[in-house]
Amino acid sequence: MEAEVVAVGSELLAGQIANTNARFISEALASVGVVVTQQTSVGDDVGRVERALRDALGRADVVVVSGGLGPTHDDLTREGLAAATRRPLQRRDDLVAALEERFCRMGRTMSPSNLQQADLPEGAVTIENPVGTAPGIFLEHAGRLVYVVPGVPDEMVAMMNGFVLPDLASRGGGAAVVTRTLRVVGIPESDLADRLAPVVGPNVGIYASQGEMRVCLTAPASDAGGLPALVQAVRDLLGPLVYGEGADTLEQVVSDLLRERGLRLAVAESLTGGMLASRLVGVPGASDILLAGYVAYSAAAKIRDLGVPPETIERHGLVSTETAVAMAAGARARAEADVALSTTGEAGPAPAEAPVGRVCVGMAWEGGASAWTFAMGGSREAIRRRTCTYALNRLRLWLLGPTGDSGG
Amino acid sequence: MEAEVVAVGSELLAGQIANTNARFISEALASVGVVVTQQTSVGDDVGRVERALRDALGRADVVVVSGGLGPTHDDLTREGLAAATRRPLQRRDDLVAALEERFCRMGRTMSPSNLQQADLPEGAVTIENPVGTAPGIFLEHAGRLVYVVPGVPDEMVAMMNGFVLPDLASRGGGAAVVTRTLRVVGIPESDLADRLAPVVGPNVGIYASQGEMRVCLTAPASDAGGLPALVQAVRDLLGPLVYGEGADTLEQVVSDLLRERGLRLAVAESLTGGMLASRLVGVPGASDILLAGYVAYSAAAKIRDLGVPPETIERHGLVSTETAVAMAAGARARAEADVALSTTGEAGPAPAEAPVGRVCVGMAWEGGASAWTFAMGGSREAIRRRTCTYALNRLRLWLLGPTGDSGG
Numbered sequence: 001m002e003a004e005v006v007a008v009g010s011e012l013l014a015g016q017i018a019n020t021n022a023r024f025i026s027e028a029l030a031s032v033g034v035v036v037t038q039q040t041s042v043g044d045d046v047g048r049v050e051r052a053l054r055d056a057l058g059r060a061d062v063v064v065v066s067g068g069l070g071p072t073h074d075d076l077t078r079e080g081l082a083a084a085t086r087r088p089l090q091r092r093d094d095l096v097a098a099l100e101e102r103f104c105r106m107g108r109t110m111s112p113s114n115l116q117q118a119d120l121p122e123g124a125v126t127i128e129n130p131v132g133t134a135p136g137i138f139l140e141h142a143g144r145l146v147y148v149v150p151g152v153p154d155e156m157v158a159m160m161n162g163f164v165l166p167d168l169a170s171r172g173g174g175a176a177v178v179t180r181t182l183r184v185v186g187i188p189e190s191d192l193a194d195r196l197a198p199v200v201g202p203n204v205g206i207y208a209s210q211g212e213m214r215v216c217l218t219a220p221a222s223d224a225g226g227l228p229a230l231v232q233a234v235r236d237l238l239g240p241l242v243y244g245e246g247a248d249t250l251e252q253v254v255s256d257l258l259r260e261r262g263l264r265l266a267v268a269e270s271l272t273g274g275m276l277a278s279r280l281v282g283v284p285g286a287s288d289i290l291l292a293g294y295v296a297y298s299a300a301a302k303i304r305d306l307g308v309p310p311e312t313i314e315r316h317g318l319v320s321t322e323t324a325v326a327m328a329a330g331a332r333a334r335a336e337a338d339v340a341l342s343t344t345g346e347a348g349p350a351p352a353e354a355p356v357g358r359v360c361v362g363m364a365w366e367g368g369a370s371a372w373t374f375a376m377g378g379s380r381e382a383i384r385r386r387t388c389t390y391a392l393n394r395l396r397l398w399l400l401g402p403t404g405d406s407g408g
Numbered sequence: 409m410e411a412e413v414v415a416v417g418s419e420l421l422a423g424q425i426a427n428t429n430a431r432f433i434s435e436a437l438a439s440v441g442v443v444v445t446q447q448t449s450v451g452d453d454v455g456r457v458e459r460a461l462r463d464a465l466g467r468a469d470v471v472v473v474s475g476g477l478g479p480t481h482d483d484l485t486r487e488g489l490a491a492a493t494r495r496p497l498q499r500r501d502d503l504v505a506a507l508e509e510r511f512c513r514m515g516r517t518m519s520p521s522n523l524q525q526a527d528l529p530e531g532a533v534t535i536e537n538p539v540g541t542a543p544g545i546f547l548e549h550a551g552r553l554v555y556v557v558p559g560v561p562d563e564m565v566a567m568m569n570g571f572v573l574p575d576l577a578s579r580g581g582g583a584a585v586v587t588r589t590l591r592v593v594g595i596p597e598s599d600l601a602d603r604l605a606p607v608v609g610p611n612v613g614i615y616a617s618q619g620e621m622r623v624c625l626t627a628p629a630s631d632a633g634g635l636p637a638l639v640q641a642v643r644d645l646l647g648p649l650v651y652g653e654g655a656d657t658l659e660q661v662v663s664d665l666l667r668e669r670g671l672r673l674a675v676a677e678s679l680t681g682g683m684l685a686s687r688l689v690g691v692p693g694a695s696d697i698l699l700a701g702y703v704a705y706s707a708a709a710k711i712r713d714l715g716v717p718p719e720t721i722e723r724h725g726l727v728s729t730e731t732a733v734a735m736a737a738g739a740r741a742r743a744e745a746d747v748a749l750s751t752t753g754e755a756g757p758a759p760a761e762a763p764v765g766r767v768c769v770g771m772a773w774e775g776g777a778s779a780w781t782f783a784m785g786g787s788r789e790a791i792r793r794r795t796c797t798y799a800l801n802r803l804r805l806w807l808l809g810p811t812g813d814s815g816g
Contacts (some may be wrong), residue, residue, distance in 0.1 A: 011615050011624070013444040014587070018426050022449070027423025036421040037456060039449040041430070044613070048445065055463070072601040072614050106783065111598045131786045139672025152617070154790045191460070216424065267703070273689025274682030277703040281681025282789060284757050286705060292663055292713060295685040301700045301743070335709065351691050355429025381690060 001168070003034045004056040008068035008077050009151055010043035015017045021066045021156055025149075029158050031179060032169045034062055044068065056143050057084065065150030065162065069134040077148055078119050078137070085141045087121040095126065095135065101261060102133055127163045131155050132206025136163065145171075178224045180231050183244040184213040185393045187292030192241075199233050211252065211386035221327040242402060243393070249390045250277040258289040258339075265395075266335035267293045268306050268327040270344040271359065272320070276388045292335035296327065306330030319344050319354035321371035328371075332364045339365040339398075341391045347380045357383055361391045372393075411442045411575075412464040416476035416485050417559055418451035429474045429564055436568050438579045441716070442470055452476060457488025465552050472572065477542040479522040485556055486527050486545070488709075493549045495529040503543065510541060532793075535571045539563050541636040543646030544571065553579075556716030579714065580688035586632045588639050591652040592621040593801045600649075607641050620658065648808060658800045659687040666697045666747075673803075674743035675701045676735040678712050678726070678752040680765065684796045700743035704735065727752050727762035729779035732770030736779075740772045747773040747806075749799045754789045765791055769799045771806060778802075797811065 005022045012019050015134055019041055026036040037060060042048040049068065056063045068077030082089045095118035103110040117134050121127065127136030127147070132155040137148035145168075149159040185193060192213055193206055205216040215234055219227045244253050258265055267276050267290070277293030278288055294305050299318060302308040307330040308323060316322040324342050332340035346352060347357030355375070364372040372394065376383055413430050413571040425451055431523050434444040435496040445468060450456040457476065464471045476485030490497045503526035511518040516731050525542050528534065535544030535555070540563040545556035552778060554577075557567040592600060597616040604623065613624040623642055627635040643650055652661050666673055675684050675698070685701030688694050707726060716731060724730040732750050741750035754760060754768030763783070770779040780802065784791055 006622055009615075010613055012431075013434055014438055014624075015431045015433070015444075016615075016622075016624075018428050019447070020426050023420075023423045025423070025428040030422055035451075037451060038425070038460070039421065039447075041447040043445060046653065052446070059751045071618070072597040073608055074613060106785075108596065111602045113601050116596050131790070153789050158787070198529050205419075205424060207714070269682070269685075269701075271689070272686070273694065273698075274677070274685030274703065275689075277677075277682030278680070278686050278792075281679070281683075281703070281705060282792070284788060286681065289701070290681075290705055292705075292709045293677075293682050293701075294713075295682065295689070295698070295701025295703070297689060297695045297700075299696055305700060305702075305742075380692060384686075384690070391511075 001061045001066060001171075002037045002059075003029050003035045003062035004060040005036055005039045006052050006056055006063060006065045007039070007041040007042065007151070008065065008080070009041070009051055010045075010074070013042040013043045021151060022152060024153075024331055025064050025066060025160060027156045028165055029062075029064065029168070032165050034168055044074040044076055045075045046079050046083065046304065049076055050083040053080055053084035053146075057141065057146070057223060062145045062168065065146065065148040066156050069117070069148065070134070071111070071134070071149045072116055073113070074139060075116070078116065078121070081124075081137065081146065081148065082121040083140070085121060085139065085146075087123055087139075087141075088154050089119045090122055091115070095120070098135075099133065104362065127159050129155055129159060131158050138163070138167070142347065178220075178227055179216060179218045181246055182215045182217070182234055182238075182242050183248055183250075183287075184215055184238060184241050184369070185211070185243050185250060185389060186241050186397075187213075189213060192238075195237055196234065197319075198237065199230065203230070204234075210382070211389040241399065243396060249283070250389060250396070252283045254392050254396050254399070255280060255286065255289055257396060259285075261399060263289075263338040263399075264291050265289055266291050266331040266337035266340040268331035268340065268342040269293065269295050270297055270302070270342075271347045272343045272384050272388050272391075273297060273353070275384055276341065276343060276391055278389055279392070291337045292331070294331055294334075301326060318355060319346055319358055319360055321360050321362065321373050324360040324371040325364060325369045326362075328362035328364035329369060334377070337394070341395055343387050343391055345383070345387060347383045349380060359383065359387050359390075361387065363391075363394055364380065365398070409442045409469040410445045410467075411470035411472060412435050412468040413437075413444055413447045414453065414460050414471060414473045415449040415559070416457055416462055416473065416488075417449070418482070420449045421451045422605070429559060429561060432561070432565065433472050433474065437470075437472070440573050442576055452482040453538045454484045454487050454491065457484055458491040461488055461492035461554075465549065465554070465576060466550070467631065470553045470576065471555070473554065473556040474564050477520065477525070477544070477556060477558045479502055479525055479541070481521065483524070486524065486529070489532075489545065489547070489554065489556065490529040493529055493547065493554075495531055495547075495549070497527045498530055499523070499527050499589070503528070506543075507541065526591060535567055537563055537567060539566050546571070546575070574816060586628075586635055587624060587626045588635055589654055590623040590625070590639065590642055590646075590650050591656055591658070592623055592646060592649050593651050593658060593797060594649050594805075595621075597621060600646075603645055604642065606645065607638065609770055611638070612642075616808070617795040618790070641756055648785075648805060651804060658804070659798060660691045662800050662804050662807070663694065663697055665804060667693075669807060671746040671807075672699050672749040674699050674739040674745035676739035676748065676750040677701065677703050678705055678710070678735070678750075679755045680751045680792050680796050680799075681705060683792055684749065684751060685772060687796055687800070699745045700739070702739055702742075710735060710738075714742065725739070725761060726768055727754055727768055728738070729768050729781050732768040732779040732781075733772060733777045734770075736770035736772035737777060745754060747771065747803070749803055751795050751799055753791070755791045757788060767791065767795050767798075769795065769802060771799075771802055775808070
């Protein structure tokens, strides 16, 4: 089965946002063996939406549309789809009732413009929206499958995973390609490419973002049996640089390791300023393993809340391995944690305590402590994000024990 | 002038990368008054490239194509453009010579496949590539302007800035459009649409993401004088719901207000887990205004680090306005801050302390305290993000004083 993705939204055409929905949808469709042959973005104009949908329906077996389902006057996907398929819009009483019930439950009054969310082209059915008010739309038209999902990323993802992918998979569509993705951290991208030279080929893709990398391995479904051997070959070449697979996140892997080992964590953050704690709290069940977090951006907070000795700061500076170790030790003692991580550094834009991009990460545990110092480039945000990734990876390698501690 | 952007590359369709080139090109074209009406991505298939270009040439005055100009067998944009315009490809001796010269200068041998980079459709001219080997292509065809730039972002940007934008500007093409964006928070999207009914029209766009909204106002450059009046009309309708313009962020506006008033902040976070502090630390100069942050996810941390009385938690629960106030008061006292914010709530996925989506935000200042409780839907991440936005907005309204505190 071949698919096209149509994104609706004038903000895409003005360049105000990148079309990350098209990317997610395309990757998701590939995972169930549906090949995307074209992506189109059009603005909030009913004529252009109609034309884009009619063109896509003329070419592809499956059309996934995102955006334009909201309650405002420029949400025109329902109208555009009705026009492209020559099916009249019908207001559904059951959808009106569901909207009223939902607003009532939230203690809000429904505005008249919300009612258009109860309109569907004739013959269409709704796709449940577990996280928002606008239902999605599913329509079989002239042998084509049309799925319309919201433009809000959370809602789009929930609907793709909850309905579109299972539905397509059940139709058994594609000349499927099977894919496995390994998640890698702790090595520069160019070194990773060199390390993977023995297996490199069109079925091995390396993608870097935000200090982490993904190695995507693909095989035709007819040759799926060969994929495990390729995965193993990559794992053998990379060892503990591979932290997970698929949708794993570094914070989730670290949280699982802490839970397995019955260890509880505290974090003390200067330049990352809560981002490290926030990544850990983003994993459900964080209360089991994260005992406390301290954002100690100033010297005073480091001394008061973390017990960093003033003379350590005076002698070595705020951005030093000594201060990082004292921060971690202080957070660990205060929260009565088993292990603690700390970050301190200069994220810019202007140098203050140290050159921009100089970062120290500290770790303290019962009977020991370590710290690492390094320099990195990039924006304030990128420096902070990569510092969190570095700290989480250091903790992961420590939790894996001596065998893990060779991965950088 | 209306333009379409065509991106060529199978990696876009596999969802392996986001189409950030289309975003850059669209924003750049808007800056010279050329309106983008459609973006299309197609794979490295000569038939599909040909069809996408022919379709775009049938609709738009200007077509900007990115990608598919490299030296490998899957770089097919030259062939696709030749087919779409029915102009034969011609090998240009001057381009062969330039390639040879360039490879010689780099001390590398030119491979035969590089020679295809010397092929151009009849009538086309090259666009200089200051940072790579592949020249771009410019072609006037049947009254349309076609610009082909490389897919490598650096090279694309260099060519857009060095040739495409100046060339379009010199043609005086655009019925240029001027844009202003107002940033809004504290009202549901559908209510915002109703509130803006008096000014609504095709020049007023409303975009929601992550609990905030943008109101984009546009006017033709010829009528740019009318834009300030429209901006003022929207500001009059929305009052303090408008927190900023353009690239302003809520955390930056709040930081500026704190700094103006000489006030210093502490934050105490349960469900947001550092995300609130992290947003504030993301603004350069945060050390002036953020004295400390406490991530107190467990009851024990709330009691130990924030001095929340155990009986408050016992009597009212972890997710209560009483606990939120005690957390804010505790953080304020501990950090010796002027004002403090707190968050507590149940972000899910499973209910533990309270129903999923129930959130309390607290604020404490000298001589006073407030708290708000509300329910919201969405993913764990969305609930946490919108809680931060809500808390920042509460602080903003408090900083604005009594006149600001009507905006919800």
